[in-house]
Amino acid sequence: MRYKSLEKLSEDVIKCKKCELYKSRNKSVPGRGKKDNKIIFVGEAPGAEEDEKGIPFCGRGGKLLRNSIREVGIEDTEVYITNLVKCRPPKNRRPTEEEIESCNKYLQEEIRLIKPKITVLLGKTAIKKQHEDVLLKEQHGKIINKKESRYLLTYHPAAILRNQTKISTWIDDLKLIKKYYKKK
Numbered sequence: 001m002r003y004k005s006l007e008k009l010s011e012d013v014i015k016c017k018k019c020e021l022y023k024s025r026n027k028s029v030p031g032r033g034k035k036d037n038k039i040i041f042v043g044e045a046p047g048a049e050e051d052e053k054g055i056p057f058c059g060r061g062g063k064l065l066r067n068s069i070r071e072v073g074i075e076d077t078e079v080y081i082t083n084l085v086k087c088r089p090p091k092n093r094r095p096t097e098e099e100i101e102s103c104n105k106y107l108q109e110e111i112r113l114i115k116p117k118i119t120v121l122l123g124k125t126a127i128k129k130q131h132e133d134v135l136l137k138e139q140h141g142k143i144i145n146k147k148e149s150r151y152l153l154t155y156h157p158a159a160i161l162r163n164q165t166k167i168s169t170w171i172d173d174l175k176l177i178k179k180y181y182k183k184k
């Protein structure tokens with residue numbers, strides 16, 4: 001199905017039962033932002049707080065992400081934030097290939113509707129879905145141009161919370177967004 005709007009897509013995500021994750025979620029977590037946000041951030045999956053509130057990146061990792069993008073000169077209102085899977089995997093385990101595949105249609109439709117100028121892939125799982133398996137310590141900060149789309153590979157904010165020595169490296173990665181994304 002091709003969606004006409006992000007609003008309709010969100011409505012379907014909220015009631016979706018296409019994979020087993022619907023059984024354990026509290027709330028599914030649609031992407032958040034507007035069609036004219038030409039920067040998309042893609043994480044792995046909602047965590048506990050997101051699952052409670054139904055809002056992506058509203059926990060500690062999300063706060064770090066928002067503060068960091070502000071630090072590089074980008075406003076929250078300029079970005080669309082979403083995840084590979086829209087429901088929290090139990091105990092925050094990695095989503096399975098099948099779960100990612102079941103949910104992928106929503107992500108592809110978000111990208112089709114928004115037509116981002118740059119898509120920021122947060123963490124190994126999000127990167128692996130769009131590209132190959134990467135060693136993030138070697139590949140972060142890499143810009144990939146693929147089928148008229150531009151991707152920036154970087155760490156997931158949860159990884160930065162676990163190892164705060166990486167924060168300046170992460171901020172340097174995020175600065176690349178400004179280099180490749182110019183507002184009209």
Ligand code: SF4
Binds near residue numbers: 016018019085099103
């Ligand atoms: S993770 Fe995605 S496919 Fe699975 S139930 Fe949630 S919205 Fe549907």
